[in-house]
Amino acid sequence: MTIIHHLDDATILSYAAGTLGEALSVAAACHISMCPECRTAVSKAEALGGEILDDLQSTAVSDVLRASTLASLDDKIVPKPVTAKSDMPAPLQRLLAGQGFAQLRWRKKAPGVSVYELPLSKNAKGSLKLLSIASGMSMLEHGHGGEELTLVLQGAFKDKVGRFARGDIADLDEDTEHCPIIEEGETCICLYATEAPSHFKTFLGRLLQPFLGI
Numbered sequence: 001m002t003i004i005h006h007l008d009d010a011t012i013l014s015y016a017a018g019t020l021g022e023a024l025s026v027a028a029a030c031h032i033s034m035c036p037e038c039r040t041a042v043s044k045a046e047a048l049g050g051e052i053l054d055d056l057q058s059t060a061v062s063d064v065l066r067a068s069t070l071a072s073l074d075d076k077i078v079p080k081p082v083t084a085k086s087d088m089p090a091p092l093q094r095l096l097a098g099q100g101f102a103q104l105r106w107r108k109k110a111p112g113v114s115v116y117e118l119p120l121s122k123n124a125k126g127s128l129k130l131l132s133i134a135s136g137m138s139m140l141e142h143g144h145g146g147e148e149l150t151l152v153l154q155g156a157f158k159d160k161v162g163r164f165a166r167g168d169i170a171d172l173d174e175d176t177e178h179c180p181i182i183e184e185g186e187t188c189i190c191l192y193a194t195e196a197p198s199h200f201k202t203f204l205g206r207l208l209q210p211f212l213g214i
């Protein structure tokens, strides 16, 4: 597996600082678990964050604040490298309780397009879904209205940005418009995370508009 498309610097910094939302954090953690390059970048960002904190003048804080701050550090998702047992990223494996893609109860949205919604904690914003799109399909050109991450887990798609295969993550900025085409041969399964719930509807709406190539 050669990963070509990575998380951008802003996402790495937010992830390391723990300010990325839950859905995006899971997608980022899944990519990081597959990608030594981004793991190194996160470690560097964390070290940088530590240095900045060291430079700040210390202020006395209450024991309660200190305890809750230290406790919150433990809550952060720490991705582990993929184990040899399964090629599914470890953070996703945990969310799916060890089930494989074939065992999931996919909801069919259109011919060749199925969705599986992943659980997030109660107050989390946005959504986290697995998308399964048949090979050879193409999506209409669409833009990206907010923060979203798309991680390829199986198969591949191509767009004007390049080819996205297993392990590649599309961390596109808002003005990127693209028209992905799923490669022939294998169903493409992606992990799709977004902060804005309504945005997915828009994306899905566009996704479900008449496809080219079917």
Ligand SMILES: [Zn+2]
Binding pocket: 003, 005, 006, 007, 031, 035, 037, 038, 039
């Ligand atoms: Zn990477």
